[in-house]
Structure formats: structure tokens, C-alpha cells
Amino acid sequence: MNRLIALVKREFWENKGAFRTTPLVIGGIYIVLILMFLVTFNHFDNEFQSLKELTRFLSQTEVGLRSEVIYGITVAVFPGLFTLALAFVVFFYLLGSLYDDRKDRSILFWKSLPASDTLTLGSKLLAAMVVAPLIFWVIYVLTYVVITLIFSVVVLSLGENPWTLFLSLGSPFKAWSMVLLSYLAQSVWALPLYGWLMLVSSFAPRIPLLFAVLPPVVVAVLQIWIEFLQTFTLKKNLFGVIGEWFANSPLILSADDHGDNKLEVSLGIPLTDTFGHEATVANIFDRLFSTHMLIGLAVAAVFLGAALWLRRRATES
Amino acid sequence: MNNVIEAHGLTKRYKGTVAVDNIDLHIPSGRIVGLIGPNGAGKTTALKAILGLANYEGELSVLGKNPAKDRAALMEDVCFIADVAVLPRWIKVWQLIELTENIHPRFSREKCLQYLKSTKITLDHRVKQLSKGMVVQLHLAIVMAIDVKLLVLDEPTLGLDILFRKQFYTNLLNDYFDEERTIIITTHQVEEIEHILSDLIFIQDGRIALDCSMEEVQESYVELIVAPDKAAAARDLQPLYERELFGRFIFLYKNSNREQLKTLGELHTPSVADLFVATMNGGAA
Numbered sequence: 277m278n279r280l281i282a283l284v285k286r287e288f289w290e291n292k293g294a295f296r297t298t299p300l301v302i303g304g305i306y307i308v309l310i311l312m313f314l315v316t317f318n319h320f321d322n323e324f325q326s327l328k329e330l331t332r333f334l335s336q337t338e339v340g341l342r343s344e345v346i347y348g349i350t351v352a353v354f355p356g357l358f359t360l361a362l363a364f365v366v367f368f369y370l371l372g373s374l375y376d377d378r379k380d381r382s383i384l385f386w387k388s389l390p391a392s393d394t395l396t397l398g399s400k401l402l403a404a405m406v407v408a409p410l411i412f413w414v415i416y417v418l419t420y421v422v423i424t425l426i427f428s429v430v431v432l433s434l435g436e437n438p439w440t441l442f443l444s445l446g447s448p449f450k451a452w453s454m455v456l457l458s459y460l461a462q463s464v465w466a467l468p469l470y471g472w473l474m475l476v477s478s479f480a481p482r483i484p485l486l487f488a489v490l491p492p493v494v495v496a497v498l499q500i501w502i503e504f505l506q507t508f509t510l511k512k513n514l515f516g517v518i519g520e521w522f523a524n525s526p527l528i529l530s531a532d533d534h535g536d537n538k539l540e541v542s543l544g545i546p547l548t549d550t551f552g553h554e555a556t557v558a559n560i561f562d563r564l565f566s567t568h569m570l571i572g573l574a575v576a577a578v579f580l581g582a583a584l585w586l587r588r589r590a591t592e593s
Numbered sequence: 594m595n596n597v598i599e600a601h602g603l604t605k606r607y608k609g610t611v612a613v614d615n616i617d618l619h620i621p622s623g624r625i626v627g628l629i630g631p632n633g634a635g636k637t638t639a640l641k642a643i644l645g646l647a648n649y650e651g652e653l654s655v656l657g658k659n660p661a662k663d664r665a666a667l668m669e670d671v672c673f674i675a676d677v678a679v680l681p682r683w684i685k686v687w688q689l690i691e692l693t694e695n696i697h698p699r700f701s702r703e704k705c706l707q708y709l710k711s712t713k714i715t716l717d718h719r720v721k722q723l724s725k726g727m728v729v730q731l732h733l734a735i736v737m738a739i740d741v742k743l744l745v746l747d748e749p750t751l752g753l754d755i756l757f758r759k760q761f762y763t764n765l766l767n768d769y770f771d772e773e774r775t776i777i778i779t780t781h782q783v784e785e786i787e788h789i790l791s792d793l794i795f796i797q798d799g800r801i802a803l804d805c806s807m808e809e810v811q812e813s814y815v816e817l818i819v820a821p822d823k824a825a826a827a828r829d830l831q832p833l834y835e836r837e838l839f840g841r842f843i844f845l846y847k848n849s850n851r852e853q854l855k856t857l858g859e860l861h862t863p864s865v866a867d868l869f870v871a872t873m874n875g876g877a878a
Contacts, residue, residue, distance in 0.1 A: 282695035289688050290681070382681040385732075387646060388673050389696045392665035591646040 279391050283399035288407060294365045295403075299412045302357050303419035310423055314430060328434045335441050344539045346446030348531035351555065352541050355416050355455050359527060362412045362459070366404045366466075370473035371484045373400040374583060378590055379482075393587045397474070397580070404470055405463035413456050420448070454528065454555060458543070461526035461560045468521070468572045471579030478586040492518065523547040524568070526560045597622045597743050597775045598643060602651035605638050605799075612638040614799035615651070622742065623772040625789055628779045629869055630796035636779045637675075639796065640747055643777075644673050656742055669698060672736050673745035680732055682721040686714060689735065697739055705738035708764075725752040733761060737769050744769075746778045750785075758782070762789055787865040795872050802872050811862050815851060817844045819858035827857050834871035845871045 288295055317327050334342070374397075377383040386396065428438035463470075473488060480487040492514055499513035525544040534540045541555040543563075551566070552559040563569060600618040604611065613635045620626055630636045641647040643655055645664030653660060658667045680689065686709075693700045712730045720728060729752060736744065750758045766789050770776060778786055793810060795803035805813070819827050824842040828835065830853070832844035845863055846854065854860060863871070 279696050290683050381679045384675040384679045390665050390668035
């Protein structure tokens with residue numbers, strides 16, 4: 277256990293920039309943008325006159341709707357940049373996870389430590405599945421709190437009550453928990469991809485990105501071509517399967533106005549009706565305990581097993 | 594089962610070529626073994642098999658374990674430095690120490706810091722900020738602070754200046770080595786290690802060309818230096834090798850009559866380097 281923790285720590289040290297600085301920069305950008313917005317307002321509009329009007333207008337909107345909108349912003353809109361950046365960070369982290377130390381030959385040092393290849397692989401997967409999402413989530417929550425504080429101070433200074441205006445609405449704790457749950461669920465849902473990236477990382481002689489992208493593209497193009505020649509129709513191909521897989525992701529990706537003054541927060545991209553779209557705990561678990569997930573886990577196991585096999589032989593030549 | 598390393602018919606093939614060809618090794622504990630051979634002779638390949646870094650054919654047991662299967666467990670009792678300094682470039686010295694401490698049950702932080710004290714390396718240095726020599730110093734400080742039964746050093750002092758190389762071998766012998774430990778060293782700078790070695794193994798073309806203790810070298814091998822007029826007589830006594838130096842002839846003999854040789858000229862114990870050259874050029878064994 278100590279060894280696993282030490283190895284996970286090592287992953288964090290090596291990837292501090294991606295794991296910690298990236299979300300900090302995003303949080304910083306949010307805060308700076310909001311401060312700039314306030315300064316700009318003050319510049320053109322002394323005493324925040326129009327902001328005051330806006331606040332007064334907001335305070336007169338219906339509480340239920342206001343609460344829903346705030347929840348939607350907290351759970352779907354605000355974390356958007358964090359989620360996007362997290363996906364990029366994890367993608368490139370895994371792509372380099374078993375490649376970088378082969379390239380600079382430090383793999384010989386890592387292999388001189390009494391840590392098994394399984395443990396090493398596990399620590400890298402754990403960093404991608406839990407450590408990175410957790411850090412992004414913590415910084416998302418902190419940024420949210422800071423921004424809420426800024427708004428509270430502004431609203432207070434305008435003579436309105438921030439508590440009744442927004443602080444007591446939108447169930448932030450529920451929203452934060454939902455975001456965390458959806459991040460962790462996504463870590464499981466995306467395991468076939470993570471396994472593939474680690475597999476590529478364990479054998480690519482150079483440019484792992486190319487080796488990660490090219491094979492599925494070739495397969496899909498061949499599929500499309502053969503289908504087309506045989507039947508003059510376009511049936512499902514690898515692109516479709518992968519696309520659908522990520523459309524069905526348990527990530528909270530959007531909040532839409534449903535017309536009847538209702539806001540729906542959705543999971544993934546609502547392309548098919550395989551799973552419920554509404555961002556609820558039940559719908560997240562529905563995905564995790566589906567046959568789809570079972571197949572996905574089997575695929576991931578094959579990829580990860582192959583990655584481990586190759587890792588054991590990485591020092592052969 | 595006193596031998597630290599026990600190999601029978603150890604063989605390693607790479608796509609058609611045989612890098613290690615059916616070798617037997619028996620290395621007992623408490624020895625300092627010099628593994629010496631020309632480039633591409635199979636030294637590193639043999640070491641990789643011993644360290645669980647490559648698969649092999651034949652039987653191999655290191656400290657009673659199968660290195661191909663139990664690398665992680667084996668590494669609790671074995672430490673190695675590969676032929677080039679391969680510490681990760683991004684890591685900071687304190688991180689490296691903390692990591693090793695948490696992963697290696699037999700690492701002593703105090704010892705490591707003590708070794709580092711004699712260098713210019715600080716805890717906040719990143720490996721990539723260090724010079725090549727300093728990286729080696731750091732790696733050696735880490736390795737020497739780990740209490741293992743077998744230490745494998747593959748060209749450990751490459752890129753180090755002569756002062757540090759001398760210092761390193763002195764430390765290795767005085768502070769590190771004891772009866773319980775075994776050290777295997779490969780290096781091209783044979784002269785620097787010959788006085789600390791207890792055993793000698795020459796490898797040529799994947800085979801063992803010579804495997805004996807230093808005492809055996811002194812007992813069995815002798816070098817005779819003769820003037821040109823005695824050269825023919827010396828040549829008749831079946832030397833293993835001859836060379837010419839400053840107009841005099843030097844012959845290497847194995848298990849020959851020293852009294853008889855003495856009448857022809859001066860006798861010397863051959864240096865490891867000379868023995869090596871002779872072996873590689875004609876087979877002293």
C-alpha cells in the first residue's frame with residue numbers, strides 16, 4: 277500500500293503542471309474575467325447603477341426557476357472548461373504514461389526498484405482515474421466558492437441580500453457531488469479508451485499519438501469502404517461505435533431550456549435512447565451497471581493486459 | 594545454495610543472433626566480481642537476465658529467486674546501476690530520496706544524505722539541472738544507501754572524473770562491501786578496479802572465456818619479460834600470448850614451470866588488462 281501511494285505521488289510530481297497548474301489556471305481565468313467584468317461595469321457605469329437594476333430584476337424572478345438555473349450553471353456550465361481540460365490532460369497523460377520513461381531510458385531506474393509492473397501500471401491508472409479528476413474537482417469547487425464570495429460582496433454592497441438572491445438556492449453541495457460522481461463514473465466508462473492509450477503508450481516506438489489514432493481510423497475507413505462496396509449503404513462502423521460510446525458518457529455536458537420553464541441537465545450527448553439523459557444518480561449508475569459497461573470493461577481488460585505484458589518486456593533490447 | 598547467482602545453460606537470442614550462448618555461472622556471496630568483455634560480448638545482456646529485465650533460456654537463480662518471474666521481490670535484495678545514468682530528468686533530489694525510501698525497505702536516508710554531503714548536489718536540484726557526473730554521483734549515493742545482498746554496476750563511473758572514480762571505489766570497498774554482499778562490476782577501465790576484485794569473468798562472443806578468482810590468476814598466470822636474444826627460447830615454452838614493448842618481448846604463460854622461466858628473464862603477475870587482451874586474442878583459458 278505504501279508503495280502504491282509512493283508511486284501515485286511520483287505520478288503527481290511528474291505531472292504537476294498538467295494535474296494541478298491546468299485547473300488552477302482555469303480557475304484563475306474565471307476569477308480574473310469576473311473581476312474584469314466588474315471593473316468594466318464600474319468604469320462605464322458609476323456606482324454599479326445598471327448592475328443594481330439587474331440584481332433587483334433577478335431578485336424578482338421566480339425562486340424555483342432561479343434555483344434551477346443556478347443549479348444548471350453550477351453543475352453543467354461552470355465546470356465545462358474544467359471537464360474539457362481534464363479530458364485533454366488525462367488523454368495525453370495516459371498516452372505518455374508508459375512511453376516517456378522508455379524514451380529517456382529512466383525505465384531502467386524504475387525497474388531497479390522493488391515495485392512490480394502491475395503496481396506501476398495500477399498507479400498510473402489510478403492517477404488518471406482518481407487523482408487527476410479529484411484535483412480538478414477540488415479546484416472547481418474552490419473557484420466556485422471564491423466567485424460566489426465575490427458576487428456576495430458585490431450584491432451586499434448594492435444593498436441586496438445575497439442569501440435570498442442566490443446563496444440559498446441551487447443546492448451547490450448536490451451540484452458539486454454530482455460533478456464528482458460524474459467525473460468518477462466517466463473514469464470507469466472511459467476505461468476502454470484508457471486501456472487503449474496505455475497499450476499504445478507501452479509499445480509505440482515514437483509519436484504515440486499517431487499510433488493511438490491511426491489504427492481506429494484505418495479500421496473505420498476500411499469498414500465504411502467495404503460496407504459501401506457490398507451494399508451501397510453505410511452501416512455502423514468503428515467510428516460510430518466510439519462516437520456512440522462517448523455520447524453515452526456519464527459526464528454532465530449540457531443544461532438546456534426545456535421550453536416549459538424547466539431546465540434539463542443532461543449526461544453526455546443525447547443522440548440515442550440507450551440510456552436516460554437526465555443527469556441523475558440513477559442514470560449514472562444505469563450506465564455503470566449495463567451490458568455496455570461490461571463489454572467495455574472486457575475490452576479494457578484486454579488492452580491493459582497487453583500493456584502489462586509489453587511493459588514487462590520493455591527492457592528486452 | 595550458497596551461491597548468489599547460479600546459472601546453467603543461460604542463453605539469450607535476439608532475432609537470429611545469440612547474445613549469450615549457453616553459459617554457466619556460479620557466483621558465491623562475499624565476492625567482488627569483474628565482468629569484463631569487449632563491446633557487444635553479451636555482458637549487459639547477461640546482466641539483464643540476472644536482473645529480471647529480459648527473458649532467457651536455461652536455468653537461472655539469483656538469491657534463490659527466478660528473476661524473470663520475481664523481479665519486484667528480487668529488487669528488495671538487489672540493486673543495479675545500468676550502463677548509463679538513467680535517473681528521470683524531471684525528478685527533484687528530495688523526491689527521489691522520498692520515493693526510494695517509501696518503496697525500498699532497506700534504504701537509509703541518513704546514509705544517502707551523508708554521501709551527498711561530499712558532493713555539490715542539493716535536495717532542491719532537479720536531475721536535469723545536474724551535470725552528467727553529478728547525476729552519476731546522485732545515483733551512486735542512492736544505491737550505496739540501500740542495504741542489498743547483490744549490487745550490479747554496469748559501467749558505473751562512466752563520465753566521472755578520475756578523482757571521483759577513485760573515491761567511489763574506495764567507498765565501495767571500505768564502507769559498502771562486506772562478507773554478506775556480492776558486487777558485480779563491468780567496466781572498460783579495468784586498471785581501476787583490478788585491485789578491488791576478488792573474481793574475474795571474461796566474456797567473449799556470448800561465452801565465458803575465463804572464470805577464476807584473483808588468487809588463481811596470480812597462481813596460474815605469469816608474465817615473462819625477456820631480451821630479444823632469449824625470445825626464441827621463450828617461444829618454445831608455449832606461451833599463450835606474446836607482445837613486444839620497448840624492444841623487449843613479453844610472454845604470458847599459464848601453469849608453467851616458474852623456475853625454468855626465471856632463467857630466461859623477469860617474472861611478473863600479469864595485469865587484468867594484459868590477461869584480457871591475451872584471452873581475447875587467443876584464449877588463455
